[in-house]
Amino acid sequence: MRKPLWRPSLGFLRPSMWLPLVLMLTVLAALWTWGARSMPYLLPPLGDIGSTLSEDADYYLRNAWVTLKEALGGLGLGLLAAFVLAIVISEFPLARRAIMPVAVILNVTPLVAIAPALVVAFGFGPAPKLIVTGxxxxxxxxxxxxxxxRTVPQPVLQVYQTVNASRLETLWFIRIPHAMPYLFAALRIVFPLSVVGAVVAELSAAGSSEGLGTAISLASSMNRLAAVYASIAILALLGSLLLLCVTVLERRVLHWHETRQGAGS
Known part of the structure; x- marks a missing residue:
């Protein structure tokens, strides 16, 4: 009988799986309550945060949807550009020597500083936020x-060379599948990071009227701590959901990989 590509595991029902998390959350909630009583100017009570979320649920959902669209849009742009350039620099060493220094410079450039310039160049729409997130x-x-x-084992490449495989065939059948685990390792980082990028863009790009970053900025200016932490809680939830999505996608796409086979046994 053919083994299914993926089947849900019921291991999470065991107390050893969920009990440590419940205990940790309980401890964190107790520490938060103590901190809210000792430093009310820094931490609002958890009940106030919950009340804010329930009373203004539509407001937070609307702004969360705006931030999520910016995060996914910027992630899509960054993923497309990075994947294409990764193929170019892996196939052409000259291109690698030209592109990688520029990529390093972009990586160490404080994007908060260039966000206002992007607003001047592209206006007050979503374009600056998508670019910063990307x-x-x-x-x-x-x-x-x-x-x-670039790290495909040489014996594998030599096998394809013996059958006169073209450069495109080697790329499609060998290099790209070999790069998939590396790509998903990066996606595990950048999927939640895209939410951070969208919020940074909303906070630094002038003219933002929607999004959780804007909600945090407005709440801070009015000294509404509960609203600030309510927005932060939603951002944490969005990041966790995106990480869960990429984890499930990785299991489906990389079911053939040895790491996934080891995890499923």
Whole structure:
């Protein structure tokens, strides 16, 4: 009988799986409650945060949707650009020597500083936020993917050379599949990071009227701590959901890889 590509595991029902997390959350909640009583100017009570979320649920959902669209849009741009450039620099050493120094410079450039310039260039629409988010996600994908493309074992390449495989066939059937685990390792980082990038763009790009970053900025200006932490809680939830999505996608796409086979046994 053929083994299914993926089947859900019920291991999470065991107390050893969920009990440590429950205990940790309980401890963190107790520490938060103590901190809210000792430093009310820094931490609001958890009940106030919950009340803010329930009373203004539509407001937070609307802004969360705006931030999520910016995060996914910027991630898509960064992923596309980084993947294409990774193929180029892995196939052409001259291109690697030309592109990698520029990519390193972009990686160490404080993007908060160039966000206002992007607003001047592209206006007050979503374009500056997508560009900032894409640049934040770009470098990890480029580095990991190019490494995966260039580290194919030589014996495997020699086998394809003996059958006169073209450069395109070697890229499609050998290099790209070999780079997939490297790519997903980068995606595990940049999927949650894209939310951070979208918030940074909203906070630094002038003219933002929607998004959780804007909500945090407005709440801070009015000294509404509960609203600030409510927005932060939603951002943490968005990042966790995106990480869960890429983890599930990795299991489906890389079911053939030895790491996934080891995890499923």
């Amino acid at each position: 640049l934040i996600c770009f470098f990890p994908i480029l580095i990991n993917t190019s490494m995966g493309l």
